[in-house]
Amino acid sequence: MELIKLTWYVIRRRWPVILIVLVVALTGGALYNATQKSEYTASTSLFLRAPDVKTSTSAYQGDLFSRQRAQTYMNIITSDELAQSVIDKLGLSMSPSELESRVSASTVKETVIIVLSAKDSDPQEAANIANGYASVFASYVAKVENVQNDPSVPPLVTVINAASADTAVRGGYSLTMTLLVALIVALVVSALIIWFLEYFDTKPRTRRDIEEAAGAPVIATFGSDIDDPGVPSGSLTPALAEEAQRAGVAVRQRLQQVARSDDAGYEDDVDDTDGAAFALVGDRAGVGAVQAGYAMAEGIAASGASVSLLTLGAYVADVPADSGSSVTLLSLPTAFSDEATIRESLEQLRSKTDYVVVASSSAVTSVESEVALSLSDAFVLCVAPGQSTSVGIREAVRVSDGIHKPMLGVVVTHAVQTPTVSGVYV
Incomplete structure (x- = not known):
């Protein structure tokens, strides 16, 4: 039964391959039958x-x-x-x-x-x-x-x-026989192509796959209701708000653990984590890091803390004044920002708020993401199932290890994304 379910799941994901091969094979069979010399x-x-x-x-x-x-x-x-x-x-x-x-x-x-x-x-x-x-x-x-x-x-x-x-x-084959043979060949070729794609597919699709690749637990999963890339609505749906709040609690707990073990002099008291910042980055361009960052900032703010969201490389609209959100938004387009500007903005936010969430819309190996990581206390990896790759996730972990930044966890997002020519999300 599990094999049948798995096969059906693969077919549902790879149905375009089957459809294309079937159309090509049946069309080719019909053309062959029509053009072959009658004898x-x-x-x-x-x-x-x-x-x-x-x-x-x-x-x-x-x-x-x-x-x-x-x-x-x-x-x-x-x-x-x-x-x-x-x-x-x-x-x-x-x-x-x-x-x-x-x-x-x-x-x-x-x-x-x-x-x-x-x-x-x-x-x-x-x-x-x-x-x-x-x-x-x-x-x-x-x-x-x-x-x-x-x-x-x-x-x-x-x-x-x-x-x-x-x-x-x-002589020759009838149209029915030709199409039947084409159908069988198409199914066999489709099966081989799908096997090849599945065998060499490096995209994690399950929670276990993601956690094994990242070496860290999944702390939140945001559905497709985060479907407005880089533009917060000022309020979250009940289900999204609940998931964001759980993620906010997990992030605060992990930040406190990082603070207790850090050499910077953090104490056990929760208030001593004021000013802590964590970067939310994706292992590739466009995994919904900005949307997830806003949702997690709202989740942390729901606990009574003041939170700022600093976005790099993506525009974030102002939240309406009557929205009730306590998240301060600041967007820095990377085309006009250098490391000094990002550092200055980040320090200003850290001096005014308890937590700073830094969200980058580009790949973790980009300059802005590495700057965000270097200026943060820790980071959360944003992953999109079926889009992110295991190689990209491991590369993100390698980069963070290289600059000695602890990973707080993994955020999975199914956000609908709209890429631009420059690769950022607006």
């Missing part, structure tokens, strides 16, 4: 008469003679002389070798019947060639067997079933 096969049946017999023994020997002769006669059918006789009779504009390539013969098992078949793009022409061979074959065999001078000897070969255009069989 019809018409057949006529020849009966080999045994020599005149008077006893049962001679009858058996005559039948055996005819069966053995049937194998010889099939080889005679490919004779150039016989082919030329047919060409002359039908007035065909082709060489004997070309005609021979269209003709074949076989015997009916345990009988003295030869089936002579001819192929052509025109079913009537195929029937004419088959009948033309049948009409000259008897006289040709008589000539070879040297019996034509004795009028009392009946011909050894008799036509028992003439070829007809109505019974000519069209």
Whole structure:
């Protein structure tokens, strides 16, 4: 059952691959069937008469003679002389070798019947060639067997079933068969492509995958209701506010733990964490760090603390005065900000508020994100399932370890994002 659920989950994620391969395969099969050259096969049946017999023994020997002769006669059918006789009779504009390539013969098992078949793009022409061979074959065999001078000897070969255009069989595959084969091939190719994509997919999609890649717990998961990139509404939905508050509590607790173990002289008292800042960054551009940062700032502010949100590389609109939000917003576009400006703004915010949330809309390896990390006390990694990669997450952890900044946890966001040409989110 779990395998079925997993297979269905993969199919739901990769259905465009299946659809594209199916369309390509079925279209290709239909085009192949429409463009392939039609070829019809018409057949006529020849009966080999045994020599005149008077006893049962001679009858058996005559039948055996005819069966053995049937194998010889099939080889005679490919004779150039016989082919030329047919060409002359039908007035065909082709060489004997070309005609021979269209003709074949076989015997009916345990009988003295030869089936002579001819192929052509025109079913009537195929029937004419088959009948033309049948009409000259008897006289040709008589000539070879040297019996034509004795009028009392009946011909050894008799036509028992003439070829007809109505019974000519069209060669190749029918449209139904072609499409069926295309469908099977499409499903197999789709399965191989999906397996390849899944095998080499480095994007974590489950909580366990994210926590294993980051080496830190997930402290919050924000749904798609954070769908206004970089523009806070001034109020959160009840479900979002509840999740943000849990995230705020987790961040405060982790910040206090960092403060107690820090060499900067923090004490155990909660108030001594005033002025602490943490950076919220993504492992790649556009993972909703700004939206998550605002939600977490609101969650911390809900506990009674004063919080400032400093955004880098993304515009954040002012929160309406009557919104009830206690979060102070400050946006610094990185195009006009250097490290000194960011440092000065951050210090001003830290002197006025209990906590400062620094949100960056670009990748963690960008200059602004590294500056935000270097000026913060700790950081929270923002991850988007299906968009962030395990490599990117590990790189973010490596960068933070390089500048000795502890990770408070991971925030998962399903925010709907709108990228610009410059890579930032507005």
